[in-house]
Amino acid sequence: MTSPTVGTINVLLFASYADAFGARQVSAPIAAPCRVSDLVEALRSLPGGSRLPAKPLVAVNRTWSAHDASIALGDEVAVIPPVAGG
Amino acid sequence: MHPPHAALVTEPIDITALLLRVSDEGVGAVTLFLGTVRNLNDGRAVTGIDYEAYGAMAESELRAIANDMVRANPQLRLAIEHRIGTLVLGDVSVAIAAGHAHRAQALDASRAVIEAIKKCVPIWKREHYAEGDWNWVDPTASGRTTHDLATSVLASNLRASGGS
Numbered sequence: 001m002t003s004p005t006v007g008t009i010n011v012l013l014f015a016s017y018a019d020a021f022g023a024r025q026v027s028a029p030i031a032a033p034c035r036v037s038d039l040v041e042a043l044r045s046l047p048g049g050s051r052l053p054a055k056p057l058v059a060v061n062r063t064w065s066a067h068d069a070s071i072a073l074g075d076e077v078a079v080i081p082p083v084a085g086g
Numbered sequence: 087m088h089p090p091h092a093a094l095v096t097e098p099i100d101i102t103a104l105l106l107r108v109s110d111e112g113v114g115a116v117t118l119f120l121g122t123v124r125n126l127n128d129g130r131a132v133t134g135i136d137y138e139a140y141g142a143m144a145e146s147e148l149r150a151i152a153n154d155m156v157r158a159n160p161q162l163r164l165a166i167e168h169r170i171g172t173l174v175l176g177d178v179s180v181a182i183a184a185g186h187a188h189r190a191q192a193l194d195a196s197r198a199v200i201e202a203i204k205k206c207v208p209i210w211k212r213e214h215y216a217e218g219d220w221n222w223v224d225p226t227a228s229g230r231t232t233h234d235l236a237t238s239v240l241a242s243n244l245r246a247s248g249g250s
Contacts, residue, residue, distance in 0.1 A: 015138055015210035016222040059208070062143040078140055078208070084223040085137075085144075085168060085209030086121045086180050086200060 004031035005073060011043060012078035020051035030071070036060065037067040039077065056080065090152035090164035094145050099167045099181045108163035108185030115189035119196040121180040123173045127223070131216035137170045137179060140208040144168070147207045155195055162186050162195055168209060179211075 008027040018024050028042040036058050043049045057080035058065050071077060091107050101118065109116055123135050152164045163185035173179055180203065184195040203209075204225070214220045 012140065014140055014208070015212070016224070019222070059140070059143055062140075062146055064206070078143065080140065080208050081210055081222065082224045082226040083204070083206070083208055084211045084225055085139075085207045086204045 004033065006031050007073050009039065009071065009073060009075065009077060011039070012076070014078070015081045017052065017056070017079055017081050021046065021048040030073075032073040033070050035067065036065055036069050036071060036077075039071055040067065040079070043079065052079065057082075087156055087160040088163045090149075090156050090166070092145070092148035092152040092164075092166040093168075094139055094141060094148070095167050095169050096171050097169075099169055099178050101178070101181055101183075104165040104167060104181055104183040107165040108183045110163075110185070112161075112187060113163065113185040114187050115192040116183065116185045117189075117192040117196045119180075119182040119200055120178050121200070123175050123177045123179060125175050127213060130213075132175070132213050133216055134172060134174045134214045135179070136172050136212040136214070136220075137168075138210045138212070139168070139170050141170070144208050148203070151199055151202045151207070155199065159186075159191060159195070162191060164195060164199065166199060166203075168203070168207070170209070 008029050010025050011028055012025050013021055013023060026046060028039055030039055030042055040056060044052050055067060059078045059080055060069060060071060061076050105116060105118060125132055148166055148168065152166055156162050156164055165183040168180045169178065182196045182199045184192045186192040211223045212220050213223055
């Protein structure tokens with residue numbers, strides 16, 4: 001098994017989550033590859049991150065993603081507040 | 087199969103253009119659904135709404151909804167636009183035009199599309215109130231709806247099976 005690469009991943013934030021972090025994107029430290037749930041945990045430890053729910057919706061490369069899905073460095077990751085279009 | 091139209095826009099939606107996209111001599115029924123900004127929500131006087139989107143994903147999800155519907159019903163014509171930005175009372179935020187040889191399919195399609203949009207397209211709205219404050223609308227907060235991955239996947243499956 002390949003040893004994990006420690007790095008950061010840029011995470012896109014929107015609406016109430018962008019307000020929580022005071023930014024439209026943040027860099028989260030991860031050991032890649034990791035699971036979505038690991039990234040969420042890393043985000044929740046950042047300033048403002050306590051306002052994220054334990055299991056927010058996440059999209060990886062613009063596709064809805066389960067919390068046990070894998071994330072690699074270079075993926076486009078977004079944490080998605082409850083949607084309210086229409 | 088008629089390729090559907092689905093887009094995010096920042097200018098007022100051109101309703102006539104949408105209707106033209108779904109009309110032809112084989113179409114016997116055209117429906118138009120408009121979502122508009124209203125002046126009251128949860129008992130509070132609303133003065134306007136800012137719509138924000140994860141643009142790239144929202145547009146691909148809108149296209150996926152439209153493509154899945156048309157794939158399941160090749161006679162269906164669909165044109166969908168959702169507006170992003172600052173809207174005032176009465177503005178049209180979303181427009182869904184559906185054309186079909188028969189009314190039932192056109193009516194069902196517009197309902198299925200708006201329900202899918204509300205479940206799985208990453209768009210948010212910030213309501214501004216008469217008192218001067220604002221709030222991001224959270225449809226899950228009232229207990230009426232739960233938007234988690236399961237419902238998003240469910241919405242995708244509904245789309246795949248042709249909506250309603």
